[in-house]
Amino acid sequence: MSVTMSGQLAEALEAAETGVLVDRMEAIRSREGNPEGIEIERFGGCTAVYSRTMGWTSFNAVCGIGPEDTGAVRSIVDYYRERNRKFEVRIIPGKLNAELAKELASHGLRQTGFHSALYAETAEAHTNSALTDSEQDDGDVTFREMNSDEIDIYGRIHCLGFGLPANGAAPIAANNRVLFGREGWRFFLGFAGGVHAAVGVMRVQGDIASFTLAATLPDYRGRGLHAGLLRKRIETAASCGARFVAAQASFGSASFRNMERAGLKLAYLRAIWTME
The missing domain is CATH 3.40.630.30 (Gcn5-related N-acetyltransferase (GNAT))
Incomplete structure (x- = not known):
């Protein structure tokens, strides 16, 4: 019988996707002199990645965010503003509530799309x-x-x-x-x-x-x-x-x-x- 989707499985898939991004960025950062200017930061329970030279949001993104990270949103926004970098916040179903949405919006973030997993x-x-x-x-x-x-x-x-x-x-x-x-x-x-x-x-x-x-x-x-x-x-x-x-x-x-x-x-x- 096929495994049906659950919140636990969704979080496992999200963690695997985040693991791919973080491991990729860690590997690129390991190049001599870190030529792409890679940074990886933790804010509460979520992970933020940044590249000085690669401006695409695929390399400048916040993953794993949830309601428990509402208080970290200001620090996340400041982090990317200090680096003059556009970024995206990725949120899976079940991890967005009214308080987190309100906090994101208060700092100028808006939902602009979806991506399928x-x-x-x-x-x-x-x-x-x-x-x-x-x-x-x-x-x-x-x-x-x-x-x-x-x-x-x-x-x-x-x-x-x-x-x-x-x-x-x-x-x-x-x-x-x-x-x-x-x-x-x-x-x-x-x-x-x-x-x-x-x-x-x-x-x-x-x-x-x-x-x-x-x-x-x-x-x-x-x-x-x-x-x-x-x-x-x-x-x-x-x-x-x-x-x-x-x-x-x-x-x-x-x-x-x-x-x-x-x-x-x-x-x-x-x-x-x-x-x-």
């Missing part, structure tokens, strides 16, 4: 993936784990897959090279006609395997690479003994639909609060 029991998703392997019978599309000397290829696919300038490939490669071989992290490649065309990343923490990123080169989309990388990671998560797989996507997006086809289901919609 999906999950599945690994064994169930693995069974579902095996039933759909016929979609990838074409030997033109293949998948395997990445080798350590392919991290520059990863940086290029990451950049072009997300529409970033190609000159960003080197710093992205550098920030992921420190994750390669780090405990729990696994990198995967997808090939189309022998060409490196897609990448996927996974981190296993405890009994949860988190799918942290996937990107496909624009010219190779629509060939099942994203779906295939999902299946490859589910297969690997099963071999690692993870009880659950978890992922994030924009609600209703192509990635979201691929995850549903792979057996994942909506866990919750995470609320995103940002400064006006």
Whole structure:
């Protein structure tokens, strides 16, 4: 019987997602001289991450906040203001009450969006993936784990897959090279006609395997690479003994639909609060 969603499971999924972000930032911070200016701070029961050079809110975010952290909101806002940095506050269902919402709003924060968290029991998703392997019978599309000397290829696919300038490939490669071989992290490649065309990343923490990123080169989309990388990671998560797989996507997006086809289901919609 499938495990149904509960507050306890939602908090476990949130903790795994926070663990992914914090471990990534700790690894990047460990680079000689901390070139990205990474900081990680605790405010009550929540965690705030900051980067001096990476301005995206994915690297400047507050995770794990709940009603018990209402009194820390002013300190959090001051922390990012002192660094002249826009940031986001991520709140899962069950962890927002009227007092916390009022405090966030009083400091100029407003809810500006949602982001989907999906999950599945690994064994169930693995069974579902095996039933759909016929979609990838074409030997033109293949998948395997990445080798350590392919991290520059990863940086290029990451950049072009997300529409970033190609000159960003080197710093992205550098920030992921420190994750390669780090405990729990696994990198995967997808090939189309022998060409490196897609990448996927996974981190296993405890009994949860988190799918942290996937990107496909624009010219190779629509060939099942994203779906295939999902299946490859589910297969690997099963071999690692993870009880659950978890992922994030924009609600209703192509990635979201691929995850549903792979057996994942909506866990919750995470609320995103940002400064006006």
